Amino acid sequence: MTELVHAHDEHESTGIENRKLGMWAFLSSEFLFFGALISNYLLYSNRPFADSVVPAEVYDIPFTSVSSFVLLMSSLTMVLAHNALTRHDQNATGTWLMATAMLGALFLGGQVYEFRTFIVHDGLKLTSNPAASAFFFLTGFHGTHVAIGVIMLLSLWGMSRRVGSLSERHGMNLELVGLYWHFVDIIWIVIFTVVYLLSTPV
Amino acid sequence: MTATATRPSSTIFRRPKSTEGFWGWVTTVDHKKIGILYGYAAFFFFIIGGIEALILRIQLSAPDNTFITAGEYNALFTMHGTTMIFLFVMPMSAAFMNYLLPLMIGARDVAFPRMNALSWWIFVFGGIFLYSTYLFSSPEPPVGLTTIAGNLDPSELGWLARGPDGGWFCYQPNCGPFYTPGHAMDFWALGLQILGLASLISSINFIVTVFNMRARGMRLLRMPVFVWMSMVVAFLLLFSLPIIAIALFMVVFDRQFGSLFFAAQAGGDPILWQHLFWLFGHPEVYILILPAMGIVSEVLPVFSRKPLFGYAAIVFAGAAIAFLGFGVWAHHMFSSGITPVAQAAFGISTMTIAVPTGVKIFNWMGTMWMGKIRFKTPMLFAIGFLAMFTIGGLSGVTHSIVPSDWQQTDTYYIVAHFHYVLFGGSIFGIFAGLYYWFPKFTGRVMSERLGKVHFWLQFIGFNLTFAPMHWLGLQGMIRRTWQYPEEAGYGPWNMVVSAGAFIIAISIAVFIYNWVVSKRRGAPSGLDPWDARTVEWTIPNPTPEYNFAKVPVIHSLDDFWHRKYDEDDDGRAVRREDADETIRTLEEEGRNPATPIHLPAPSYFPVMMAAGVPTIFYGFIFHTSIAGKALIVIGALLSISALIGWGMEPLEEPAEHH
Amino acid sequence: MTEHSTDHPTPALYVKIAVLLAVLTAIEVALYYVNRAIELGVFNFVLLLALALLKFLIVIGWYMHLRYEKKMLSRFFATGFVIAMFCYGIVLGTFGVLAITRS
Numbered sequence: 001m002t003e004l005v006h007a008h009d010e011h012e013s014t015g016i017e018n019r020k021l022g023m024w025a026f027l028s029s030e031f032l033f034f035g036a037l038i039s040n041y042l043l044y045s046n047r048p049f050a051d052s053v054v055p056a057e058v059y060d061i062p063f064t065s066v067s068s069f070v071l072l073m074s075s076l077t078m079v080l081a082h083n084a085l086t087r088h089d090q091n092a093t094g095t096w097l098m099a100t101a102m103l104g105a106l107f108l109g110g111q112v113y114e115f116r117t118f119i120v121h122d123g124l125k126l127t128s129n130p131a132a133s134a135f136f137f138l139t140g141f142h143g144t145h146v147a148i149g150v151i152m153l154l155s156l157w158g159m160s161r162r163v164g165s166l167s168e169r170h171g172m173n174l175e176l177v178g179l180y181w182h183f184v185d186i187i188w189i190v191i192f193t194v195v196y197l198l199s200t201p202v
Numbered sequence: 203m204t205a206t207a208t209r210p211s212s213t214i215f216r217r218p219k220s221t222e223g224f225w226g227w228v229t230t231v232d233h234k235k236i237g238i239l240y241g242y243a244a245f246f247f248f249i250i251g252g253i254e255a256l257i258l259r260i261q262l263s264a265p266d267n268t269f270i271t272a273g274e275y276n277a278l279f280t281m282h283g284t285t286m287i288f289l290f291v292m293p294m295s296a297a298f299m300n301y302l303l304p305l306m307i308g309a310r311d312v313a314f315p316r317m318n319a320l321s322w323w324i325f326v327f328g329g330i331f332l333y334s335t336y337l338f339s340s341p342e343p344p345v346g347l348t349t350i351a352g353n354l355d356p357s358e359l360g361w362l363a364r365g366p367d368g369g370w371f372c373y374q375p376n377c378g379p380f381y382t383p384g385h386a387m388d389f390w391a392l393g394l395q396i397l398g399l400a401s402l403i404s405s406i407n408f409i410v411t412v413f414n415m416r417a418r419g420m421r422l423l424r425m426p427v428f429v430w431m432s433m434v435v436a437f438l439l440l441f442s443l444p445i446i447a448i449a450l451f452m453v454v455f456d457r458q459f460g461s462l463f464f465a466a467q468a469g470g471d472p473i474l475w476q477h478l479f480w481l482f483g484h485p486e487v488y489i490l491i492l493p494a495m496g497i498v499s500e501v502l503p504v505f506s507r508k509p510l511f512g513y514a515a516i517v518f519a520g521a522a523i524a525f526l527g528f529g530v531w532a533h534h535m536f537s538s539g540i541t542p543v544a545q546a547a548f549g550i551s552t553m554t555i556a557v558p559t560g561v562k563i564f565n566w567m568g569t570m571w572m573g574k575i576r577f578k579t580p581m582l583f584a585i586g587f588l589a590m591f592t593i594g595g596l597s598g599v600t601h602s603i604v605p606s607d608w609q610q611t612d613t614y615y616i617v618a619h620f621h622y623v624l625f626g627g628s629i630f631g632i633f634a635g636l637y638y639w640f641p642k643f644t645g646r647v648m649s650e651r652l653g654k655v656h657f658w659l660q661f662i663g664f665n666l667t668f669a670p671m672h673w674l675g676l677q678g679m680i681r682r683t684w685q686y687p688e689e690a691g692y693g694p695w696n697m698v699v700s701a702g703a704f705i706i707a708i709s710i711a712v713f714i715y716n717w718v719v720s721k722r723r724g725a726p727s728g729l730d731p732w733d734a735r736t737v738e739w740t741i742p743n744p745t746p747e748y749n750f751a752k753v754p755v756i757h758s759l760d761d762f763w764h765r766k767y768d769e770d771d772d773g774r775a776v777r778r779e780d781a782d783e784t785i786r787t788l789e790e791e792g793r794n795p796a797t798p799i800h801l802p803a804p805s806y807f808p809v810m811m812a813a814g815v816p817t818i819f820y821g822f823i824f825h826t827s828i829a830g831k832a833l834i835v836i837g838a839l840l841s842i843s844a845l846i847g848w849g850m851e852p853l854e855e856p857a858e859h860h
Numbered sequence: 861m862t863e864h865s866t867d868h869p870t871p872a873l874y875v876k877i878a879v880l881l882a883v884l885t886a887i888e889v890a891l892y893y894v895n896r897a898i899e900l901g902v903f904n905f906v907l908l909l910a911l912a913l914l915k916f917l918i919v920i921g922w923y924m925h926l927r928y929e930k931k932m933l934s935r936f937f938a939t940g941f942v943i944a945m946f947c948y949g950i951v952l953g954t955f956g957v958l959a960i961t962r963s
Contacts, residue, residue, distance in 0.1 A: 012414040016930055018313045022410045024933050025440060028940030029402070033444035035944035036478060039952055040452070040463070046957050049469055065889045069882060072915075076878035079923050083871055126461050130470045133461035137452070155846065173849070182924045186916050192885075193912035197892045198905065441943050477951045528943055532954070544954050 023176045027183045034187050037141055038194060041134040045199055049129035056131075056199035058122040060114065067110040068192045071146075074103035075185045078178050085171055093174075094160045100181065101153040104146055111143045135195070142191060145184045152177045217851070218804040221747070229804035231315035234745055236322050237301030238643065240293050243326055247289035250333075252710065254282040256703055257362075259667075263700035265688040273363030275684035277386070281333075283370035284390065287490065288397050289329050291628050295493035296321075296404060298635055299432045301643070303408060305738035306426045308417025308756065310749045313410040315802040316848060317403055323812030324400035331816040332393030338823075339364045339386035366390035369682060371483065372453065374464035374475040379457045385823055388457055391450045392819040398443045398450075399815065405439035408432060417737075419756035423517070426736045427510065430517045431496030434524045438485045438492075441528070446482035449475060458822065476538055480531040488527045490624060491591075492520060494631025495562065498584045501634050502566055504734050505581035506573030507775065509760060512565040519558035519565075526555045536604050537611045545604045552602035556595065563592055578732070579653030583634035586661055590626025594619055597672065612682070615675025621668045633660075633713070640717075641731045645744040646724030652716035659709035666702025670695040729789045735763035742792040751795035800854055807848035814841030869922060877922050884915050 012018060045056060081096030115136070118124040126136045156174055218229040227235060258278050261269045270278070300318065304311055312318050366386040368377035377387050412433045416425070452475075455461040462468040464475050503510045510516065532540055532548040566588055575581065597619040601607045610616055633656075640648050675681075679692045686692050727743050740762050741750060758764055766781040778784075817837030824830030869877075888911045895904040921927040926934055 013416045013420075014413050014930070014932060016414070016933060018410050018414055021413060021933070021936075022314065022406050024936050025406050025409050028937050029440045029444050031940040031944040032441050032947075033448060035948045036445050036448035039948040040448070040474070042952060042957055043471070043474060043955055044469075046955075047469060061889065061892060065885065068885060072881050072885065073878060075881075075919060075923050076874060079869075079874045080871055083868070083874065086868060126455075126459060128462075129468060130462045130465070133455070133463055137455065137461065137463075141451075151842075155849070179924055182919055185923075186919050189912055189915045189919070193888060193908050197888060197908055437939075441940060445947075471955075473955075477954075481947055481951070528947060531947075540954055 017172060019172055019176055020179075023179050027179060030183060030187075034138075034142070034190075037134075037138040038190065041131070041138050041195055044129075044131040044134045045195075047131065049131060052129040052132075053122055053124045054129065054131045055118075055124060055135040055195075058118055058124055059196050059199065060117070061196060063110070063114065064192065064196050067107050067114075068188060070103050070110065071107045071185055071188050074100045074107070075182050077103060078181050082174060082178050085174055090160060094157055097153055097157040097160065097174075101150050101157065104150040104153065104181075108143060108146055108150070111139065111146075115139075138191065138195065142184070142187060145187075149177070149181050149184055152180070218806060221804060226804065228809055229319075229806055231311075231319050231802050231804055231808070232747065233300050233304055233312050233315065233318055234747075234749075236318050237297045237299075239322055240297035240300055240325070243322075243329070244290050244293035244297055247285050247293070247329060249710075251282050251285035251290055252707060254278050254285065256707060258282060259700040259703040261684060262686070263697050265686055265690070265693045265696075267685060270684070271360050271363060272684040273367065274360045276367035276369075276682075277363050277365035279682060280367050280369050280390070281365045284332070284366075284394070286624070287370060287486070288394065289332070291490050291624065291632070292397075292401065293325055294632050295432075295435070295490075295628075296325075296401075298428075298493060298497065298632075298639070299404075299408060299435075302639065302738055303411060303429060303432055304415070305642075305741070305745065305749055306429050306736060307412065307415060307420050308737055308750060308754045309411065309415040310753070310799070311802060312407050313415055314407050315853070316805050316808050317407050319805070319808035320812055321400045321404040321407070323809045324396060324403070324815055327812055327816045328393055328396030328400060331396055331819065332389060335366060335386050335389035335393075336361070336364050339384055339389065371479055374453065374456075374472050375466050375470070377453070378464055379460075380465070388454060388823045391453045391457075392822060395447060395450050395454075396815055396819060398447055401439050402443045405436040405443075408436040409440065412436075417753050417756055419761075420737075421756075423514065424756055424759045424761070426496075427499035427513065427516055427520075428493075428496035431492040431499070431520050434520050435489050435492050438489050438524050438527065442482045442485035442489075445478055449478035449482070452478075454822065458825065473535070473538060473540070476535050477532070480534045481528075483534065484531040485524070485527045487620075487623075488524055490628050492524070494587065494628040494635075495520065497631045497635040497638070498566065498587050500736065501580045501584040501638050502569045502588075503760075504638075504732050505576045505578060505584070506570045507576070507733075508569055508573040509735075509763075510565070511568030511571075512561075513759060516562055516565050519561040522558040523555060526551065526558070530555060533602060533607070536607045549602050549604045553599065556599050556602070559595055563588065563595075578637075579648065579650060579657060580634045580638035580732075582654065582657045583630050583637065586657065587627055587630040587634060590622055590630060590664070594622025594624075594626055597622065610675065612680055613675035614671040614679045614681055617681050618668050618671035618675060621671070625664060625668070630660075633657075636717075638732065639738075640720070640724075641727030641743045642738060642745055644721050644724070645727055645742075646720055647727045647731055648720040648724060649716050652712055652719075656709050656712040656716060659705055659712060663702045663705030663707075663709055667699050667706060668702075670699050674699075729785050729792070733766075735760040737762055740765075740788050740792075742789050746792065748795060748799040748801060751792050751799075802853050805848070805851060807844045807851065811841050811844035811848065814838065814844065868925075868928070874922070877918060881915055881918060884911050887911060 012021075014021065045054065077096050077099040081093050081100060084092035084096055124132050124135075126133050156170070156177055159170060218225055220226045221230065221232070221235075227239070230236060230239075257270060258275065261267050261275060300312070303309075364386060366372070366377075366389060368382060368387060368390075372387065372390065375381060412425070412429060416422075452461070452463040456463050456465065456470075462470050464470045464472055466472055499510055499516060529551045530548060532544055533552045536545055536548070570585075597615065601610060601616070601619065637648055637653055640646070674692055674695055677690075677692070679686055679690070686696075729742055730739050731743075732739075737754060737756065740754065754761070763775075765778075765784055767775040767777055770776050814837040817840060818834050819837075821830045821833030821835075821837060825834065888908055891900075891904065891908060891911075894900065900907075920937075926937065
């Protein structure tokens with residue numbers, strides 16, 4: 001019987017799976033993306049804007065500290081989900097995936113609350129001054145990344161429930177989503193320190 | 203014997219089956235078809251960009267001319283530049299990379315075939331989105347002013363003025379909401395955003411392909427230079443596109459949502475835009491030239507019957523150019539008010555980039571030196587590239603001297619420089635590639651006679667058009683302005699320039715005719731029409747669907763050449779006695795794979811997902827209306843559902859039993 | 861064949877790392893308040909960045925598994941970071957934000 005040859009024989013010349021290599025390349029480019037956002041904020045947060053509220057004046061550090069903690073813990077639940085998958089524990093995988101998604105959603109909820117407080121109570125809006133624009137722009141894009149991550153996590157969770165058992169292919173997907181999720185977390189690590197903790201009003 | 207690549211038979215999700223016909227092309231994931239699609243789309247935009255240039259040149263052919271209005275002039279040069287860069291040179295390079303990269307490394311496809319299709323569709327939709335500005339925009343004067351551009355009444359501006367008119371670089375706050383209200387600039391910014399996304403996705407695909415899908419024995423330093431340059435370009439894209447993405451979002455947010463990034467009166471900094479734009483913009487010009495350098499590195503050795511001189515040096519010089527390219531961007535800002543320290547630093551870094559560039563030029567010359575040159579059309583264009591690019595590079599070096607650049611900035615001297623490197627460089631290189639690889643695409647050769655007519659007309663026309671711009675610029679002729687006064691005396695040379703532009707146009711017409719006729723009735727090429735050196739020439743022409751009947755094992759650089767030629771004691775190539783038989787065997791085996799080859803199946807999801815992107819962006823532009831908001835939601839749903847379907851669809855379908 | 865990195869941290873190690881990250885965050889926040897009370901100047905800046913960098917590297921190394929992967933991935937990943945630091949560092953420098961060129 002003739003053996004079928006697959007055009008897409010996975011015989012990676014580097015020994016690193018295609019999609020994994022692709023994801024790491026993509027994440028590397030995201031440094032340039034968030035670097036621009038953070039630099040933009042650093043530029044404008046360094047300037048005085050008379051008669052206008054700037055973000056550094058209205059930060060609620062305790063609140064944001066709790067959000068940061070929540071996001072950090074979601075990275076823990078993410079690796080536990082991956083670990084459960086390697087042990088072929090379907091239930092635990094699903095549980096930890098859902099936990100990660102929930103923590104991510106909680107973080108987003110915190111962001112929404114924070115933005116509302118700034119806009120409604122403190123009068124800090126996207127249109128207030130360039131520093132405010134830069135703040136909302138940066139945290140808004142980070143939040144969007146978190147939201148996309150949550151959607152992907154929920155999709156994985158859904159797949160694990162429906163399909164019944166995450167196959168090796170889906171397992172790679174979980175690992176990829178995990179990488180993305182941790183990246184979003186490390187960006188927040190930088191933002192929390194550089195934007196919140198190191199910001200002093202000029 | 204019949205070709206035995208199997209096609210999927212399953213109809214789960216009603217997956218497309220056919221690879222022929224209209225739907226075959228719409229749902230294709232075959233890198234060769236995608237390459238051809240890129241090529242035709244890019245060439246179409248080349249014609250449009252060329253027509254825009256011709257209109258500009260008619261306007262500038264005489265002083266104080268009023269062939270078009272000032273507003274139309276501004277929109278035309280903006281669209282000309284944007285089109286040529288983003289809709290012609292980049293996609294045409296992508297066309298070559300798509301078609302050839304897998305062939306040159308001994309692979310059957312790229313790493314992510316469906317993502318490849320996605321890139322093309324996003325590009326096409328992006329180009330359409332950008333040009334749809336002409337349907338949806340109308341020029342408006344800035345708030346508080348009643349006239350724009352040359353004190354003309356808006357109603358007199360003409361239909362062509364509806365396009366974005368801030369130049370391809372869209373400086374802020376000139377192109378912000380206050381000075382440029384209306385939708386055109388949003389179409390520009392979001393259009394570029396869409397195109398950038400396509401290129402980013404492509405770059406990830408190519409990086410993984412080159413790293414992971416090389417045939418056995420195809421070590422990195424055995425890869426053709428074109429593959430190396432493509433990989434370097436992919437890295438440049440990967441790291442420069444996110445920067446412009448943020449910058450463009452900032453523009454859109456300023457214009458649509460009232461943010462104040464570049465609003466000077468509110469404390470926004472216009473120089474920030476320049477930094478962000480040129481941080482992208484400078485690597486971008488290397489993205490534009492490196493593929494052509496790769497093509498020329500393939501063509502010169504074949505038609506000199508000599509190996510590429512200093513292969514490793516050329517490869518590392520290419521990588522060095524890319525790396526240094528991230529350190530020179532502010533040389534576009536020498537007259538923008540940056541500090542003397544910054545000017546000095548960037549002047550020096552710009553001069554340094556001339557070094558690896560010079561290394562390449564000398565190595566190309568070294569390749570030709572003492573070679574047995576065959577002056578076929580691809581070679582003519584490659585030599586033309588060498589000469590024209592060198593001229594452009596030399597004028598570039600004069601820009602690196604800061605006080606000199608202050609005189610040259612915003613004059614036609616700069617226009618001369620970048621057209622010599624982009625047209626004389628990239629476009630000549632592209633034509634070299636089109637003539638050289640035409641047999642691979644079609645199985646035929648293009649007419650040499652017509653090719654030579656094309657080359658000489660283009661060469662003469664090109665130099666007539668752009669050489670005078672050097673001295674016109676040094677005499678003080680300012681760029682980006684629709685008229686020049688009679689008293690300045692620029693008239694006669696401008697007439698020459700405009701005539702040259704029309705000669706170029708005629709040469710392109712000759713090329714198009716040659717392409718069409720040769721495709722239909724050109725002489726069959728056979729497997730190895732040029733006596734070439736690299737792996738892509740070891741398979742039949744036109745390329746079979748599965749590329750390689752048997753994936754090759756590579757033993758050296760220029761592996762194919764070494765299968766045909768030995769070296770005598772003086773180092774000269776001696777054709778082996780079994781060379782012709784080798785070629786015959788390759789042809790025979792290439793058409794008849796021993797085992798069935800299962801290829802990735804076509805898919806609807808790339809085009810579906812791509813369609814969501816412009817939908818969302820149309821929604822952004824009209825977001826104040828219900829229709830706009832609806833479009834955002836519809837577009838998002840379209841893309842997300844396509845993504846989910848894609849995630850559940852296997853790359854290949856289960857094979858049917860015979 | 862795709863190589864699967866065989867070294868995987870245990871859940872226990874993951875939890876320990878999470879605790880470490882939480883502690884580091886707590887130190888950062890404490891430092892913020894200390895700085896509010898007594899001006900620490902540059903020391904504050906350096907220490908906070910160092911703590912952030914530590915958290916950054918810990919998540920990358922263990923949670924993203926980069927410590928156990930092939931070196932190529934680390935190099936890939938680092939390249940973007942290096943280019944970003946270089947380019948944006950210079951841009952901010954020309955604006956005087958990094959106080960290097962500020963007269």
